[in-house]
Amino acid sequence: MMPGQALARGACRMLMRMGFAPVTEFVPGPGLRADVFALGPKGEIWIFECKSGLADYRSDAKWQGYLDWCDRFFWAVDGSFPAEILPEGSGLVIADPYDGEILRMGAESRLPGARRAALTRRFARTGAERLRRLLDPWPQELTGGA
Amino acid sequence: MMPGQALARGACRMLMRMGFAPVTEFVPGPGLRADVFALGPKGEIWIFECKSGLADYRSDAKWQGYLDWCDRFFWAVDGSFPAEILPEGSGLVIADPYDGEILRMGAESRLPGARRAALTRRFARTGAERLRRLLDPWPQELTGGA
Numbered sequence: 001m002m003p004g005q006a007l008a009r010g011a012c013r014m015l016m017r018m019g020f021a022p023v024t025e026f027v028p029g030p031g032l033r034a035d036v037f038a039l040g041p042k043g044e045i046w047i048f049e050c051k052s053g054l055a056d057y058r059s060d061a062k063w064q065g066y067l068d069w070c071d072r073f074f075w076a077v078d079g080s081f082p083a084e085i086l087p088e089g090s091g092l093v094i095a096d097p098y099d100g101e102i103l104r105m106g107a108e109s110r111l112p113g114a115r116r117a118a119l120t121r122r123f124a125r126t127g128a129e130r131l132r133r134l135l136d137p138w139p140q141e142l143t144g145g146a
Numbered sequence: 147m148m149p150g151q152a153l154a155r156g157a158c159r160m161l162m163r164m165g166f167a168p169v170t171e172f173v174p175g176p177g178l179r180a181d182v183f184a185l186g187p188k189g190e191i192w193i194f195e196c197k198s199g200l201a202d203y204r205s206d207a208k209w210q211g212y213l214d215w216c217d218r219f220f221w222a223v224d225g226s227f228p229a230e231i232l233p234e235g236s237g238l239v240i241a242d243p244y245d246g247e248i249l250r251m252g253a254e255s256r257l258p259g260a261r262r263a264a265l266t267r268r269f270a271r272t273g274a275e276r277l278r279r280l281l282d283p284w285p286q287e288l289t290g291g292a
Contacts, residue, residue, distance in 0.1 A: 013282070023274045039274065121189050125187075127274035128273035131273050131280070134277070
């Protein structure tokens with residue numbers, strides 16, 4: 001497991017505890033791939049970017065692109081990350097491979113209804129398709145699948 | 147695999163080919179459990195009840211309850227089932243463990259927007275949670291999970 005994936009797993013466990021349903025590596029919009037994208041009990045949409053260290057963080061030129069695709073945005077980092085350099089307004093999760101904890105909520109910026117509905121539908125289809133492929137692996141070419 | 151599960155697997159493969167995302171054993175509303183519940187590319191919601199034979203069909207007292215929870219309703223049966231006894235208006239899929247084919251579309255009865263949105267969200271959360279538990283099995287009691 002790569003360091004970023006370990007953080008994602010911990011963040012996902014935290015989210016499941018909180019009643020959020022997480023999917024990793026989800027594409028909310030063109031050119032984006034959220035490390036963790038989660039849907040809350042009331043339809044809240046939260047995005048988490050996992051950063052294994054400063055270099056990983058500094059090479060991310062597109063994180064602000066995620067802000068238009070969620071109600072709240074969070075960084076997920078380990079305990080050694082210098083969290084004080086993270087931008088104000090973004091949330092902060094300290095994670096390890098086993099769990100995570102929200103230290104600072106991301107500022108809320110509620111999605112417009114139409115985008116929320118479209119994202120929820122795409123998320124629904126992505127999760128169900130991945131689940132189905134795990135439960136019944138068979139030649140992808142027969143499904144025309146993604 | 148029980149006969150009903152074999153039909154469900156074939157129906158799911160058919161749905162994946164069609165670009166629909168299926169989830170089995172989904173609870174759309176109180177007291178109901180749809181054998182296959184699928185979300186289409188345009189947000190269409192279809193429900194499939196799998197019947198392994200006449201006895202299975204005749205003992206189902208609640209199928210009409212599903213009509214309020216989908217845009218189209220289908221039976222999924224094998225080739226030996228006497229399809230002529232199925233009620234008019236309901237769809238018909240002939241399935242085996244490997245695939246399925248729609249012989250008759252279910253009549254369309256479009257869901258109200260609010261119910262569609264609520265079902266889509268519940269479906270999204272169910273699929274993502276099941277996927278997550280498969281990818282990262284760990285003690286359920288720690289998640290408070292369903």
